[in-house]
Amino acid sequence: MVKHLIDFNDISVERWEKIHKLAVDIKNNPEKYAEECKGKILATLFYEPSTRTMLSFQTAMLRLGGSVIGFDNPSNSSVSKGENLKDTIAIVSSYVDLLVMRHPLEGAAMAASMFSSKPVINAGDGGHLHPTQTLTDLTTIMLEKGKLTGLNIGFCGDLKNGRTVHSLLKAFLRYKGNKFYFISTKKLNIPDYLLEKLKETDNEFVFAETLEECMGDIDVLYMTRIQRERFDSEKEYLKQKGVFILDTEKMEKAKKDLIVLHPLPKVDEIDIEVDDDPRAKYFEQAENGVYVRMALIMTLLSENNEELSYNFSEKRECSNPKCITQTERYLKTVVDEDDREFCKYCNHKLI
Ligand code: NCD
Numbered sequence: 316m317v318k319h320l321i322d323f324n325d326i327s328v329e330r331w332e333k334i335h336k337l338a339v340d341i342k343n344n345p346e347k348y349a350e351e352c353k354g355k356i357l358a359t360l361f362y363e364p365s366t367r368t369m370l371s372f373q374t375a376m377l378r379l380g381g382s383v384i385g386f387d388n389p390s391n392s393s394v395s396k397g398e399n400l401k402d403t404i405a406i407v408s409s410y411v412d413l414l415v416m417r418h419p420l421e422g423a424a425m426a427a428s429m430f431s432s433k434p435v436i437n438a439g440d441g442g443h444l445h446p447t448q449t450l451t452d453l454t455t456i457m458l459e460k461g462k463l464t465g466l467n468i469g470f471c472g473d474l475k476n477g478r479t480v481h482s483l484l485k486a487f488l489r490y491k492g493n494k495f496y497f498i499s500t501k502k503l504n505i506p507d508y509l510l511e512k513l514k515e516t517d518n519e520f521v522f523a524e525t526l527e528e529c530m531g532d533i534d535v536l537y538m539t540r541i542q543r544e545r546f547d548s549e550k551e552y553l554k555q556k557g558v559f560i561l562d563t564e565k566m567e568k569a570k571k572d573l574i575v576l577h578p579l580p581k582v583d584e585i586d587i588e589v590d591d592d593p594r595a596k597y598f599e600q601a602e603n604g605v606y607v608r609m610a611l612i613m614t615l616l617s618e619n620n621e622e623l624s625y626n627f628s629e630k631r632e633c634s635n636p637k638c639i640t641q642t643e644r645y646l647k648t649v650v651d652e653d654d655r656e657f658c659k660y661c662n663h664k665l666i
Pocket residue numbers: 367368439445448478479539540578579580
């Protein structure tokens with residue numbers, strides 16, 4: 316059992332199934348779990364804005380009878396005085412039982428886990444990964460479709476910077492027989508490292524430039540917003556904004572049993588009228604986020620977890636300017652054990 320949740324695939328399929336079943340039981344019988352985490356403390360350290368992820372984690376811990384500390388704005392903490400991540404994490408992990416962290420840099424959660432004496436949950440590291448959104452997404456798909464195979468799954472919007480897309484696609488690489496539709500502009504398409512991994516599996520994929528051309532085929536449509544904060548300039552963002560909009564006209568072309576998901580917040584990519592279509596499941600999806608996070612907290616707090624070991628390299632550096640190793644300079648390079656050309660923190664190429 317791995318102690319932290321940094322990348323969704325840290326959890327085996329069997330372990331995920333247990334967490335999913337527990338989440339469904341919590342959803343149906345919440346009162347049974349009201350004292351499960353009595354006396355335990357969760358820290359939520361949010362270096363980047365959040366509504367659902369932070370509030371759903373806090374709600375989850377409170378509904379389990381535990382308590383919560385933390386910050387939602389690093390300028391209110393010693394980070395604003397220049398404290399490094401290592402010190403913040405070492406101290407907070409000596410206070411609490413479990414840490415949830417969101418950070419704008421890629422690989423930050425993995426870095427935090429290396430200095431934490433307690434389990435760390437990645438609540439989003441830059442444009443990289445967001446494993447607990449994936450727990451939410453998979454449970455919602457299971458509840459709506461009853462399976463994770465044999466589906467036509469459309470990902471639409473900012474597939475380059477959308478960490479929820481990266482985490483969910485990585486999770487789907489462990490299943491067979493799905494077909495993926497990447498609906499995006501050339502600039503915002505899915506990263507090469509994920510396409511390479513996808514090619515090694517028994518799943519088909521196609522690229523599409525419009526929603527119309529694949530609307531009739533799709534079973535699960537995963538809409539995302541264009542990630543304004545990840546662009547180098549406002550001008551670049553404006554060029555990409557508003558290209559894909561799901562409206563009632565497009566919904567008419569879709570299957571009767573389509574489900575529309577969105578990690579939220581949505582900006583302008585889903586017309587507000589679509590909210591009333593019974594196939595729009597994104598508000599249920601957000602509610603499921605509380606139950607899966609309750610199940611995850613219980614699981615991580617109840618297991619005896621092993622320490623991880625790392626493949627360090629003194630000679631190499633990461634090529635990604637948004638990697639945590641670029642700012643927290645004391646971090647040693649860690650080589651990915653599956654492909655030694657890649658950085659373990661953020662999955663970009665090493666130089
Ligand atoms: C997402 C995120 O932060 O990556 N939101 C969320 O956690 N539900 C999606 C987004 O911000 O677009």
